[in-house]
Amino acid sequence: MTLRRIVAATVIASLAIATFPWLLSDFALSLALTCVMYAGLTVSWAMFSGATNYLSLATAAFFGIGAYVTAWGLGTLPYAVLVPAGGLLAAAFAALIGAAILHLRGAYFAVLTFGLGELVRHAITYFEKTYAHTVGRVLTDTPESVTVFLTVLVVAAAAVVTAFAVRASRFGLALAGIGSDESRAETLGVNARRVKIAGFALSAFFAGALGAAMAVRWTYIEPNSVFNPFIGFQTVLIAMVGGASTIVGPLAASVVFSLLTEFLRLQFPYLFLMLLGVLLILLVLYLPGGLASIWPLLRARFARGDARA
Amino acid sequence: MSLWIELAVSGLITGGIYAVVALGLNLQYGLMRIMNISHGEFLMLGAYLTWLAYTVLAVNPLVFLPAVAVLMFLVGLAVHRVCFRPIARRAPSVEAFEARSLLVGFGLMFLVQNAAYLAWGADLRGYSFLDDPVEFAGVRFTENRLVVFGFAVAASLAMIAVLRYTLIGKAVRAMMQSPSGAQLVGVDTAVLHPVVFGAGLALAAVAGALLSMVYEVSPSMGEPYTVTALIVITLGGLGSAVGCLVGGLLLGLVESFGMHFATPSLKMLLSYGVFIAVLLARPKGLFAR
Numbered sequence: 292m293t294l295r296r297i298v299a300a301t302v303i304a305s306l307a308i309a310t311f312p313w314l315l316s317d318f319a320l321s322l323a324l325t326c327v328m329y330a331g332l333t334v335s336w337a338m339f340s341g342a343t344n345y346l347s348l349a350t351a352a353f354f355g356i357g358a359y360v361t362a363w364g365l366g367t368l369p370y371a372v373l374v375p376a377g378g379l380l381a382a383a384f385a386a387l388i389g390a391a392i393l394h395l396r397g398a399y400f401a402v403l404t405f406g407l408g409e410l411v412r413h414a415i416t417y418f419e420k421t422y423a424h425t426v427g428r429v430l431t432d433t434p435e436s437v438t439v440f441l442t443v444l445v446v447a448a449a450a451v452v453t454a455f456a457v458r459a460s461r462f463g464l465a466l467a468g469i470g471s472d473e474s475r476a477e478t479l480g481v482n483a484r485r486v487k488i489a490g491f492a493l494s495a496f497f498a499g500a501l502g503a504a505m506a507v508r509w510t511y512i513e514p515n516s517v518f519n520p521f522i523g524f525q526t527v528l529i530a531m532v533g534g535a536s537t538i539v540g541p542l543a544a545s546v547v548f549s550l551l552t553e554f555l556r557l558q559f560p561y562l563f564l565m566l567l568g569v570l571l572i573l574l575v576l577y578l579p580g581g582l583a584s585i586w587p588l589l590r591a592r593f594a595r596g597d598a599r600a
Numbered sequence: 601m602s603l604w605i606e607l608a609v610s611g612l613i614t615g616g617i618y619a620v621v622a623l624g625l626n627l628q629y630g631l632m633r634i635m636n637i638s639h640g641e642f643l644m645l646g647a648y649l650t651w652l653a654y655t656v657l658a659v660n661p662l663v664f665l666p667a668v669a670v671l672m673f674l675v676g677l678a679v680h681r682v683c684f685r686p687i688a689r690r691a692p693s694v695e696a697f698e699a700r701s702l703l704v705g706f707g708l709m710f711l712v713q714n715a716a717y718l719a720w721g722a723d724l725r726g727y728s729f730l731d732d733p734v735e736f737a738g739v740r741f742t743e744n745r746l747v748v749f750g751f752a753v754a755a756s757l758a759m760i761a762v763l764r765y766t767l768i769g770k771a772v773r774a775m776m777q778s779p780s781g782a783q784l785v786g787v788d789t790a791v792l793h794p795v796v797f798g799a800g801l802a803l804a805a806v807a808g809a810l811l812s813m814v815y816e817v818s819p820s821m822g823e824p825y826t827v828t829a830l831i832v833i834t835l836g837g838l839g840s841a842v843g844c845l846v847g848g849l850l851l852g853l854v855e856s857f858g859m860h861f862a863t864p865s866l867k868m869l870l871s872y873g874v875f876i877a878v879l880l881a882r883p884k885g886l887f888a889r
Contacts, residue, residue, distance in 0.1 A: 575707070
């Protein structure tokens with residue numbers, strides 16, 4: 292498929308989903324919102340980490356930064372300004388820390404990004420306690436749930452389109468080149484440092500914008516709920532289940548997983564998380580390429596069958 | 601003056617625990633490139649087992665210590681066989697192995713932590729053991745804290761001695777310096793890897809058992825210690841056992857003084873700050889030459 296067709300398909304799909312607020316019940320709509328949010332988070336995560344093999348656990352940090360932009364700005368600035376502002380602040384933060392830590396590879400990078408998320412969470416908790424004398428913030432004048440749904444949908448659709456566009460571009464090739472062999476990519480003229488920082492910031496933009504858009508869903512915002520590490524893990528897990536090097540895989544997995552989470556987590560919280568752990572282990576052991584890697588395998592098997600017949 | 605001594609001693613006591621936890625993780629990552637993010641969960645298991653043994657069977661925690669270590673060593677052998685050995689066989693490169701074993705670590709973390717929630721609930725559990733106060737250098741401490749410090753330092757020193765003087769310790773160090781070179785001279789990875797992984801978990805469990813004598817036990821207690829262990833490894837340098845001990849004690853002191861002179865809520869901020877600063881300025885550790 293050419294890029295133009297993909298954009299058209301995404302727009303049509305988004306328009307179809309945009310009718311949900313008028314078709315679904317409140318409960319089903321909130322489920323759909325979770326699905327769309329995770330689709331956006333996962334695709335934007337895979338855009339950088341799936342391509343470069345730099346395992347980032349900072350999604351929760353970017354999401355939380357975006358959410359706090361809304362929490363601080365709501366009432367003085369319009370919602371439509373806060374969402375991109377949250378994305379931009381998250382992207383700026385990502386660029387800043389990316390410049391400092393993107394020379395580290397492997398587990399160190401993963402753990403450091405996780406640590407940074409915690410650092411931001413503790414820093415905001417401390418800041419709020421000392422200067423605002425509060426732990427959480429109550430959000431008033433929140434926009435209608437239809438507005439929130441459509442906004443999240445627009446951000447997620449933009450993430451999907453951007454992911455496809457990046458993949459088709461020189462920039463995307465450079466990211467993938469860094470993923471398969473960073474020093475060879477550099478020999479071939481890729482400015483690895485600049486490409487990595489730009490990719491990291493781009494991916495953070497969408498996570499931040501989604502955080503800013505979703506913040507109004509909770510009437511009470513506190514660091515522990517919006518910097519929930521679970522958001523980051525869930526994002527990575529969904530992307531890995533779907534196949535982090537593809538775009539359609541994570542999209543499909545995010546729908547399945549959000550539904551599963553919403554139903555099981557409320558009823559069996561501990562058992563659900565245990566199951567998630569076992570699933571993660573099994574997946575890494577037996578299907579490291581994710582669900583998306585089944586498809587080419589099947590196709591190859593059928594093709595071989597045809598040739599023999 | 602006595603305030604300074606009190607801060608220093610309490611910093612050294614937590615630092616001693618940090619050193620033991622970090623030593624286990626350092627062995628796992630330094631030798632096998634397994635960044636075992638579930639390390640702290642096995643610390644939590646060690647703490648719960650000790651608490652159970654004391655409250656149900658009335659076993660002295662110090663007597664139970666070797667049992668916890670042996671038990672977790674066996675658990676470590678099993679975990680390595682089921683999870684990490686297959687990954688090592690199938691991973692196309694060291695980097696892929698690192699990423700995959702990290703994810704498996706997260707899976708183990710979810711599994712063990714929530715199993716503990718399911719089994720024992722979210723309540724804080726504790727027992728009192730040797731909590732009479734004693735005078736030491738003009739400051740009063742409970743006995744158990746001093747015992748914990750003594751055992752933590754003894755465990756660290758024992759591990760350092762094993763690494764330095766025994767044949768298996770020499771094999772481990774050879775493996776860290778040059779994996780293929782060590783294999784050429786006859787070091788068997790099929791034996792050494794599971795044993796070292798098990799030893800790492802045993803150290804975590806010992807730290808947990810010691811902690812349970814002083815602090816309360818909960819299913820989520822392990823996670824902060826994993827992060828702290830990482831910070832200590834970064835401070836002390838990858839693969840360095842002595843660096844671990846010094847780095848652990850140092851971090852304990854930094855936290856203790858930092859918490860007193862700033863505010864307690866700054867504790868994690870301080871640890872992460874140290875971690876990031878060291879990673880940026882001296883990525884090979886404070887004591888690297």
